[in-house]
Amino acid sequence: MEGTRLRSSERSIRVVLAKMGLDCHDRGAKAVAHFLRESGMEVIYTGLFQTVDQVINTTIQEDADVVGISCLSGEHLTFVPSLLERMKEQGLDDRLVLVGGAIPVEDVPFLKEKGVHGVFSGAVPVSRIAYFIRENLRR
Amino acid sequence: MDRDPYSDMAERFAQVSKRTTTWSGIPLRPSYISSDLLTLKEGEDFPPPGSFPYTRGIHPTMYRGKLWTQREVCGYGLPEDTNRRFRFLAEAGVTGLNVIVDVPTSFGIDPDHPKAEGEVGTAGANFTTVEDMEIIMKGVPLETVNMSLIIAAATSPVILAQYVAVAKRRGIDISRLRGTIQNDPIHTRYCGILLGVPLELGLKTNADIVEYCTGHMPHWYTMNVNLYDMREQGLTAAQEVAVGFSMAMMYIDNVLERGLSIDDFAPRIAFYCSGHIDFFEEICKLRAARKLWARIMRDRYGAKDPESQKFRFGVHTAGCSLVSHQPLNNIVRVAYEALAASLAGAQSIHCCSYDEPIALPTERAQKLAVRTQQVLAHETGVASVSDPLGGSFYVEWLTKALEEEIEREMGRIAEIGGMREAVRSGWLLQEIESALVERQRRIESGEEVVVGLNAFLDPEEETQTPLGVHRVHGPNCTDVQRRRLESIKSSRDTHAVRNSLQRLFLKARNGGWHVNLMPELIEAVDVRATLGEIMGTMRQAYGFEYDCFGMVQPPDIARFE
Numbered sequence: 001m002e003g004t005r006l007r008s009s010e011r012s013i014r015v016v017l018a019k020m021g022l023d024c025h026d027r028g029a030k031a032v033a034h035f036l037r038e039s040g041m042e043v044i045y046t047g048l049f050q051t052v053d054q055v056i057n058t059t060i061q062e063d064a065d066v067v068g069i070s071c072l073s074g075e076h077l078t079f080v081p082s083l084l085e086r087m088k089e090q091g092l093d094d095r096l097v098l099v100g101g102a103i104p105v106e107d108v109p110f111l112k113e114k115g116v117h118g119v120f121s122g123a124v125p126v127s128r129i130a131y132f133i134r135e136n137l138r139r
Numbered sequence: 140m141d142r143d144p145y146s147d148m149a150e151r152f153a154q155v156s157k158r159t160t161t162w163s164g165i166p167l168r169p170s171y172i173s174s175d176l177l178t179l180k181e182g183e184d185f186p187p188p189g190s191f192p193y194t195r196g197i198h199p200t201m202y203r204g205k206l207w208t209q210r211e212v213c214g215y216g217l218p219e220d221t222n223r224r225f226r227f228l229a230e231a232g233v234t235g236l237n238v239i240v241d242v243p244t245s246f247g248i249d250p251d252h253p254k255a256e257g258e259v260g261t262a263g264a265n266f267t268t269v270e271d272m273e274i275i276m277k278g279v280p281l282e283t284v285n286m287s288l289i290i291a292a293a294t295s296p297v298i299l300a301q302y303v304a305v306a307k308r309r310g311i312d313i314s315r316l317r318g319t320i321q322n323d324p325i326h327t328r329y330c331g332i333l334l335g336v337p338l339e340l341g342l343k344t345n346a347d348i349v350e351y352c353t354g355h356m357p358h359w360y361t362m363n364v365n366l367y368d369m370r371e372q373g374l375t376a377a378q379e380v381a382v383g384f385s386m387a388m389m390y391i392d393n394v395l396e397r398g399l400s401i402d403d404f405a406p407r408i409a410f411y412c413s414g415h416i417d418f419f420e421e422i423c424k425l426r427a428a429r430k431l432w433a434r435i436m437r438d439r440y441g442a443k444d445p446e447s448q449k450f451r452f453g454v455h456t457a458g459c460s461l462v463s464h465q466p467l468n469n470i471v472r473v474a475y476e477a478l479a480a481s482l483a484g485a486q487s488i489h490c491c492s493y494d495e496p497i498a499l500p501t502e503r504a505q506k507l508a509v510r511t512q513q514v515l516a517h518e519t520g521v522a523s524v525s526d527p528l529g530g531s532f533y534v535e536w537l538t539k540a541l542e543e544e545i546e547r548e549m550g551r552i553a554e555i556g557g558m559r560e561a562v563r564s565g566w567l568l569q570e571i572e573s574a575l576v577e578r579q580r581r582i583e584s585g586e587e588v589v590v591g592l593n594a595f596l597d598p599e600e601e602t603q604t605p606l607g608v609h610r611v612h613g614p615n616c617t618d619v620q621r622r623r624l625e626s627i628k629s630s631r632d633t634h635a636v637r638n639s640l641q642r643l644f645l646k647a648r649n650g651g652w653h654v655n656l657m658p659e660l661i662e663a664v665d666v667r668a669t670l671g672e673i674m675g676t677m678r679q680a681y682g683f684e685y686d687c688f689g690m691v692q693p694p695d696i697a698r699f700e
Binding site for chain 1: 242243246254255256257258261262371372373459462463464496497498572575576579582583589592593600601602603604608611613614688
């Protein structure tokens with residue numbers, strides 16, 4: 001995928017996984033964090049109530065390759081676009097951005113246009129997400 | 140690449156049922172026979188419906204006496220939107236109403252709080268002031284309708300106060316009000332709403348509601364202990380009941396400290412259970428729960444009134460069993476889950492709408508959910524006979540197995556020092572996290588087959604949600620509610636607000652944890668004090684910061700030393 005950066009193959013893939021706003025549905029995010037870790041990635045789960053700035057800071061501090069946002073209350077239409085804008089401003093647009101949760105299929109084109117690389121709606125096997133990450137970071 | 144659909148058909152023809160345990164992992168044999176019931180005594184374990192311990196139902200004639208209440212969860216957008224949806228549901232034929240609050244309301248913050256940005260109305264209705272309650276309840280006959288207020292957090296008494304204030308403004312005798320308030324503030328800690336709920340404050344507000352309603356609103360269910368949300372986190376069927384009962388016992392113990400006797404308030408405790416996808420396990424879970432609750436009430440609490448011993452419950456079909464892919468399949472899942480709930484003798488059923496894993500339900504999806512209940516209630520014949528599965532070798536055996544499993548789980552909680560300790564020590568959180576990982580592991584491995592998720596996938600990706608998507612514009616609702624709040628603040632009698640908050644503060648600070656604040660809350664909401672101001676005042680009185688996020692300083696009107 002264009003735009004995603006080159007990674008040195010020595011270190012494991014780093015994922016920042018965040019819940020933004022007041023959305024408290026965190027079961028999915030926790031499950032994804034657990035199984036991405038099991039697949040060998042390093043996952044930083046931020047917990048609930050993150051702001052755009054907090055996610056940006058964590059991404060920089062952790063030098064994350066992947067930013068995953070889990071949205072189940074409509075944040076994908078509010079926080080995610082502002083996050084992507086700020087990421088661009090901060091020169092973080094080479095990171096892989098994934099969105100998961102309760103996302104209507106109708107919103108996928110909008111999110112992709114904003115710069116989201118992968119959308120995983122509903123409960124999917126985490127192996128699918130892990131596969132997507134490895135495929136898209138391998139160049 | 141075209142795949143020949145017939146190539147493995149012979150294999151598929153010969154496929155077998157691979158599952159040898161229930162969803163929660165109880166091992167099952169291929170069949171059950173009469174000798175499996177040898178240890179059971181009909182009189183003790185499954186006497187006729189309406190007899191202690193009520194395994195087979197709390198009423199002798201069950202649905203011939205009264206059908207289950209048919210409700211759908213409702214609440215979104217501006218107060219007017221929720222009010223319109225009420226009317227829509229009433230026209231569709233629901234038999235009770237139900238409103239769920241949005242997240243800012245659960246936290247007890249007003250729309251002008253920085254954390255409320257974009258969040259107003261996105262996941263429920265916003266109840267900032269009594270004016271919101273007025274709009275939401277406009278045209279709803281509070282004196283006759285059965286209303287369920289889905290507000291579990293420590294903010295529950297404020298929302299109940301708004302409801303009572305609106306009834307009083309209409310001249311309704313509040314002793315006639317019928318309905319339920321969820322009022323289960325501790326469980327919300329496991330649904331993220333940690334900050335809003337210091338443990339002691341949650342217990343305090345829970346007891347205030349129980350005590351107040353016991354005295355003034357005899358037909359009102361004072362708590363609806365939420366087993367459902369705990370189950371949605373990934374717990375097993377037995378854990379759902381064990382955690383829910385331990386939670387309820389913590390509340391009851393706390394209310395008893397106020398000097399009420401158990402039979403004063405126990406008849407008005409209800410439970411909100413999950414209706415998950417394993418058909419027989421769910422039915423037997425609820426039968427076992429009835430039996431255990433009756434014994435807990437009689438033996439542990441010495442309840443004499445049979446009404447205190449009856450486990451009354453609503454079932455909400457399991458949102459987490461639904462799949463966002465091939466979403467129409469969810470209609471089928473919901474129908475099976477609701478069928479199980481009716482066979483288990485539920486007092487009330489909420490059917491999920493098929494589009495809930497995607498967004499809040501559309502009108503059409505919600506109407507389908509109502510129709511699902513109506514077909515069940517009126518066409519299938521399941522409502523004609525009480526506990527139609529009673530006496531089945533398998534059902535009675537599995538009920539016993541679940542009873543033992545629930546007791547074992549309750550024993551584990553008691554061992555670590557009861558629910559307070561389970562909460563305080565983080566034990567419960569750990570249980571939840573290991574349960575959710577375990578379920579996901581079964582999905583990853585394919586051990587648990589979920590149609591459309593890890594099996595029977597459609598090659599074509601859907602590009603549209605079948606009946607459309609319900610859009611709630613959070614930023615818009617936030618703006619409108621902020622403007623309304625501003626205008627309320629500039630037009631209300633600030634002296635009256637200040638005085639009412641001061642009375643609330645002083646009574647709370649001087650009276651301690653056991654003083655009942657409901658009268659002061661009703662007074663404060665009536666003069667249009669906001670949810671945020673009221674919660675902040677209570678928080679200050681009990682030594683907490685005004686704002687649960689620590690971001691907002693108390694305004695002059697609600698600043699107390």
